[in-house]
Amino acid sequence: MATHVRHIVNNVTGAIVMVSRWIQLHCQRAELAELEDHQLADLGLSRTQVRNECAKWPWQA
Numbered sequence: 001m002a003t004h005v006r007h008i009v010n011n012v013t014g015a016i017v018m019v020s021r022w023i024q025l026h027c028q029r030a031e032l033a034e035l036e037d038h039q040l041a042d043l044g045l046s047r048t049q050v051r052n053e054c055a056k057w058p059w060q061a
Contacts, residue, residue, distance in 0.1 A: 022058035
């Protein structure tokens with residue numbers, strides 16, 4: 001019984017961590033999209049690269 005409960009807890013914890021990472025990535029992409037072109041150039045990124053990155057689903061790295 002304890003092993004079964006531990007397995008469930010591990011699965012739920014893993015799912016929470018994964019969704020938390022997706023939310024964090026979504027926020028980072030949103031911040032990236034807000035940068036001005038000259039700021040993107042300082043980072044070595046183009047607007048097209050940022051658009052492509054922001055178009056990805058959260059689970060796409």
